[in-house]
Amino acid sequence: MELRLQLGGIDISGPRDIHVDANNTSLTIQLKHSGSLMTLMETHSLFDRIKSAETIWYLDDDQLVINLKKQDPELKWPDIVESWESLTAGSMQLLRGTSIYIVGDSTEINQKVAKELAVGLGYTPLETTELLETFAKQTIDSWVLAEGHDAIAEAEGVLLESLSSHVRAVVATLGGQQGAARRADKWQHLYAGFTVWLSTTDATDEDSAKKEARRHVEDGSLGYANADVVVKLQDKKSLYIRLGCRGDWPNIKPPGWDPSTADDSITSPDTL
Template identity: 25%
Template sequence: MRSMDFRPQTGCLPFKDPMLSPVTARVVTSFSCACILVRPVVRTSSAAREPHNEPAPSTSTVADVDKEVVAEKTRDGMHRFAASTRKVGATRLVVDSLKRVSLTFLGDDHTLNYAVAKVVGSRLGWFAVDVPKVICGMRKAVSLDQLTQEERAIAEVEVLRGLRNQFRIIATPLPGGAITHEAVWADLWGSVIVWIDEEDKQRPKGRTPERSLYEDRAEVVVRTKVQKGFAVKGGNSLENRAKAVAELLLPRLSDYLAEFPELADRKRQYVELGCRGDWPHLQSPSCSSVVQGLAADRKPLVGFESSGNAVADGNAMELASEGTPAICV
């Protein structure tokens, strides 16, 4: 059997299979040219006659002064955001402004306060303290119902006192508990006090001593309205209520810290000095409230009352003339 060699003719492409007929080279075209289809754009006469849409004149009734104020606030906000160490979002701005200072959430509903604390804590990186759980662990009780009101208040005072030196936590004191005692506020002033007030039109809240206390001591107030009906997205569950409060709380907290930029540093200084109860007028580190109390209770000797007052007045005038700050004793 003889082998046969198939040689293509001149001007044809070679093929190994002898069953295929040779293809003329001039029939083969480039792939890029064969696959591109150019479709001409047809413009109708109506489209050609259509005029360009010009922006309509503004019909806003807002004064130019208000617009300038809004623009200035926007620039300030962007400047504060640009000064953030890590530009992750608005939450990072709050974290940088707090400088590890803790938060305290007050309100009539402790369950809602703790739910908001968990939501805010997850966003800021703060730890939400479950005060009832800690109290039950200290007293070895299953629930707070096993403790009397006095035992509950004493345990809560111990918990809040132990938390005053801790940073990046969110405490939620019990309504009507230890916060009604004035001595406890010496431990709470080391954190930013936030009042969460949920309003219900069907059940209006009267003015109670506790609400008066919240109004006087709170530094940031967040008021929300209870939404009811089938139109509420996701239902009126505790989780949705807590998320709604958190959405209002974080921007308001950011604005408050921007208005008082030195607040976080003063809070940290108050904690480092030992939470002596001298907020907001911090005294020098050499001052001692115990020594001041003893000096106030000290009585002069009989027959030297006037001389003691005269010596004290003379020392005060001498210090004032020299420009030397008075030192607490």
């Protein structure tokens, strides 16, 4: 669907003066004029649910042109389905071999997702559980009983440091209290690749799941706050800056660094 708005004699210095917010069935168009925002259009009842990420707009002489694409109504979780299709189609070129770390409270879920993701990307699936048990010649459960959760987390941290030099791998990490991701000083090794936080939810639709994830981020949960990917977040850039990122890569901090006490006044470079 294409929407054209006549701007008439409104003085516009450039695209930066225009703000278009398209979300599901709502659309808001605002124009910065004389130092304030003027609403040109606002509706919460579009013709159908749209693909927010694929909304395109541009200026054509004295008209604002907005192209909207609607979602497939048969898809229960459209963003996830379409993101997976895009991932398998072109993300290998974008990732350039960068490894992915799957983090979450459930070791089993981490492993299952890592396997599926590895198949889609043509990567090697790795499980820290299997690697640790092979090294220690005992199960994680028996290891926990013998030495406690902290010992497992330390061992996984050493393993993640070793894996940080690997490429084209999807690494499923340990969930629960024994997971290294529970410790702030272990995340420096996860920053060698992209981290994806997984969480179980009782949400029955995609919008509810997004709201739940956003709430966890705002609450400051360690895994949610540190992960590169949870869901689509508008303030992701400021989160990256707070975590010490530089461009597409983070500035690796020394052991013991806690992101929750990092200086929020970090100035991002032009490349961010």
